[in-house]
Amino acid sequence: MSEPLAERLRPRTLDEYVGQKHLVGEGAVLRKMIDAGRISSFILWGPPGVGKTTLAQIIANKLQTPFYTLSAVTSGVKDVRDVIERAKNGRFFSSNSPILFIDEIHRFSKSQQDSLLGAVERGVVTLIGATTENPSFEVIRPLLSRCQVYVLKSLEKEDLEELLHRAVSTDIELKKRHIELRQTDAMLRFSGGDARKLLNILELVVEAESGDDVVITDDKVVDRLQQNPLAYDKGGDMHYDIISAFIKSIRGSDPDAALYWMARMIEAGEDPQFIARRIVISAAEDIGLANPNALLLANAAFDAVMKIGWPEGRIPLAEAVVYLATSPKSNSAYCGINDALALVRETGNQPVPLHLRNAPTSLMKNLGYHDGYKYSHDYPGNFVEQQYMPDVLTDRRIWHAQHSPVEEKSYQQMLRCWGKRFEE
Structure with missing residues (x-):
């Protein structure tokens, strides 16, 4: 029986490799390391089918170094230690460190990741991890600090x-x-x-x-x-399409569709933590200040899943999903932080007004730090008007209320405090 087409066409060299020019094109960061003949440990983060495993194999071939591979789905701590021992025993003094490639590293437990630390730190192995999940959430901090993270993009x-x-x-x-x-x-x-x-x-x-x-x-x-609808989806590659439909159904206030797409993920064997994390994100991004309790409930559902596991964990997740889908919606906080970040990038590091600065030393006091600051609680209604933005940005607005019943209360409070500044 012939190999699948995707396996037969797997590139063997960088010249055959398709896409990811920002990493392996002429003059790109990974290309330079590979051409120099030495690489450091790194993690490849990107969606399925963009060449993470292939790139790791090409690097090992180019550097002519032993290549060990583990799947986080099927390997335990013992497997990790066995591979590290083999790598240690099979290394020559003049050669590069053997490469240990771990597919789906986000599925490794903390203890499995801990078992890698020493070998990576001492250079016994060069770690290349592949993940479809954000490594900052899924990889322990000590290991992440020893690895560069390179983002792979969907193919154009x-x-x-x-x-x-x-x-x-x-x-x-x-x-x-x-x-x-x-x-x-x-x-x-x-x-x-x-x-x-x-x-x-x-x-x-x-x-x-x-x-x-x-x-x-x-x-x-x-x-x-x-x-044959599953033929192009071997191994659950509809993952990104379905999570997109799930989030958009919550945002669109359709609890039936949201439950349906969550059921599709559950039946496909999706990681419950992945679902729970997206629910928390949706509560903050899409429901937001229109119903702040949504984030509390989403977070409680996440905690419940961690405590009770599967399959009972589906029940608090379903409760949170229905609550979010049927809640009023506001993305004013989401838009606000995005606008604030854009403003910071546009205007740079503006100085903090002197009256807002801390003055722990006499020198700072002599320079005027903290001088003129008005303590809000000393004034009626716990508010007094003063400047909080940098001098060049005093007239800039960032947060704009969206006037849902709950958020309207916050807006009216701002009108009482600031008057015309917050008039829409």
């Missing part, structure tokens, strides 16, 4: 088209057929920037044709995928 349309044409023109099996890529939009759309998914679709459509002449059109691709 040009990358995917290059991959398709390479497949039909160079693959030993596909060259036996006469394949015409008359239309490719449907394949590109269904792939979602995932090279493996794209090649799975191509292989499915070609194998469904009986003759040697194969003409690929958008209609044919859609028809084949409707007949």
